[in-house]
Amino acid sequence: xxxxxxxxxxxxxxxxxxxxxxxxxxxxxxxxxxxxxxxxxxxxxxxxxxxxxxxxxxxxxxxxxxxxxxxxxxxxxxxxxxxxxxxxxxxxxxxxxxxxxxxxxxxxxxxxxxxxxxxxxxxxxxxxxxxxxxxxxxxxx
Numbered sequence: 001x002x003x004x005x006x007x008x009x010x011x012x013x014x015x016x017x018x019x020x021x022x023x024x025x026x027x028x029x030x031x032x033x034x035x036x037x038x039x040x041x042x043x044x045x046x047x048x049x050x051x052x053x054x055x056x057x058x059x060x061x062x063x064x065x066x067x068x069x070x071x072x073x074x075x076x077x078x079x080x081x082x083x084x085x086x087x088x089x090x091x092x093x094x095x096x097x098x099x100x101x102x103x104x105x106x107x108x109x110x111x112x113x114x115x116x117x118x119x120x121x122x123x124x125x126x127x128x129x130x131x132x133x134x135x136x137x138x139x140x141x
Contacts, residue, residue: 001026001098001099001115001116001119002029002098002099003021003026003028003029003096003097003098003115004028004029004030004031004096004097004098005017005018005021005028005029005030005031005094005095005096005097006031006033006038006046006091006093006094006095006096007030007031007032007033007093007094008032008033008034008093008094009032011093011094012126012127012128013093013094013105013106013107013108014093014094014108015127016108016126016127017094017096017105017108017111018030018094019124019127020108020109020111020112020115020124020132021096021111021115023120023122023124023133024115024116024119024120025119025121026115026119028096033088033091033093033095034088034089037085037088037091038091040081040085043057043081043084043085043091044081046095046097046102049097049101049102050095050101050102050103050104052104053077054077054080054081054084055077055080056092056104057084057091057092057104058070058080058083058084058090058091058092059089059090059091059092059093062089063087063089063090064087064089064090065090068083068087070083070090092104092106093106094106094108096111096114098114098115100113100114100115100116101113101114102114108126108132109132109139112132112139117138117139120133120137120138121137122135122136122137123135123137124137
């Protein structure tokens with residue numbers, strides 16, 4: 001299965017999502033989006049395919065969101081996209097793209113919606129120990 005993850009290795013949710021994909025014996029294309037940001041067209045498509053608004057795809061925590069005044073409701077989608085592309089830390093993560101769909105995998109178990117359920121064998125837990133899959137590889141949450 002062709003899977004792409006827009007990943008930040010410093011983010012626990014992103015690490016958990018990547019580990020979950022690999023637990024399904026899938027080696028995804030890993031794009032560290034802070035080093036290699038998506039193009040404007042790719043970002044627009046990811047946001048739309050995930051069923052989000054541009055505002056929902058912006059990361060506020062740990063970013064210059066407030067300092068840049070991005071909480072101003074009068075800003076247009078184009079202005080928000082410009083800010084996200086100029087400073088990719090503003091792109092929420094991780095976005096996961098599979099033939100089954102695109103999701104902003106926050107929390108990481110959202111990725112289960114677009115991965116084949118029969119690919120999981122055995123239990124899986126997040127870094128903090130929270131179980132996501134039982135001994136048979138079935139979703140717990």
